[in-house]
Amino acid sequence: MTDTARKRNPRGSGDLLREEILVAAITLIDTTDDTNALTLRGVARQASISAPSIYSHFDNLTLLVEAVLQSSFHELAESVRTAMAAEQQPAAKLLAAGRAYVDFGWQHKARYRLMFAETGYAENAVETFALVAESLQRCIDAGISGSTDARADTWIVWAALHGVATLDKPARADYLRLGALDRPALLETIIRRLTLIHGPPALAKL
Amino acid sequence: MTDTARKRNPRGSGDLLREEILVAAITLIDTTDDTNALTLRGVARQASISAPSIYSHFDNLTLLVEAVLQSSFHELAESVRTAMAAEQQPAAKLLAAGRAYVDFGWQHKARYRLMFAETGYAENAVETFALVAESLQRCIDAGISGSTDARADTWIVWAALHGVATLDKPARADYLRLGALDRPALLETIIRRLTLIHGPPALAKL
DNA sequence: AACATAAGCTAACGACTGTAAAGTGATGCG
């Protein structure tokens, strides 16, 4: 609508537009919160670009969407990684990872749904998965977790957090008449119980 | 394609078609496993009907989809209810409910996703929620659960199972290099840990 | 200054969508 006519990119670097298109696609799905909003023309509008211009950088819509998903998985992994890095003790790292994960899901609802709606997401999540599994293993080694299988229990935690991330906030307490159900305590409860962490509340720092 | 020309419904009961349309819509989304397949014309094709005929029974597509969702929520609740009714002890009821819930999600992937993609699902899930919460409360009363808040912990279990139901089967072990991760044991582990059920393995009947 | 080319455009296609309007033909009642 606000047609502030784009300046064409300099000669050598037409690849600049590729990044712009990707960003446009991501902000489009994030702002509309609608999985189906990710159309070729929609992205073009968001980027102030003509639709066919996208074909110079992505052979078709499917490839563009895949690029969005791949980028999103990296963003998620990075977010979890830095959250873990900010903590020292393995149990605290675990909790921080869980918080970062759920935060991502809640802050980018439609995008997160899309990430797990398409098949083949598991391979993209492998990176983050390994990170968390290591952390849990260290908890076991430190004797503060009763788990006997770090990978299996990591999967369980992942599934549970995925559930929390998918059930959006407004639905939580309102209809189900849950009293105080604040998120940090909730996440800590879930993770502690599933990983059998019985250690002292070093996690309680929230 | 196989145009086995429909017989028109008798005079009084034009409402028969309403049910046929609903069934057609459900089988359509279930067989295609695609959320976006639920179009007015697609449903019409599935029901061997002309598209505008649907308007005699549903004022627009949105209302048809809502009817599908409402019906699906009832189906889910009914499935969970009967699964629980087949068990005696409260802990066994709890586990049966979880199994039935996840089964539904896995057997109707696209439909399940649609149920929780649209807003306002929480009010529809209230029925099932209450059922499970009661069951957990009985576990607490019987002294086999360490939980202190049946409703809150039911929500946690729900979220976790929702996560399991949403992560589809093939993705489980394959990419994550988990060994044996059979579903019944997995569900039992999740539910036992989250509800703090420490009782004797009366649940082990699987 | 001339020219090749990169960067992006407009126009157009075929297919699909939800929905409105108007038609058809069997059915059951008076």
Place this chain on the structure above:
DNA sequence: CGCATCACTTTACAGTCGTTAGCTTATGTT
């Protein structure tokens, strides 16, 4: 037997979509 009504149908419109073909124009090189 006639006729109104119900249960649908065909036709049509306006809008969206992905994608292709071909054009324009600025840019960097020679």
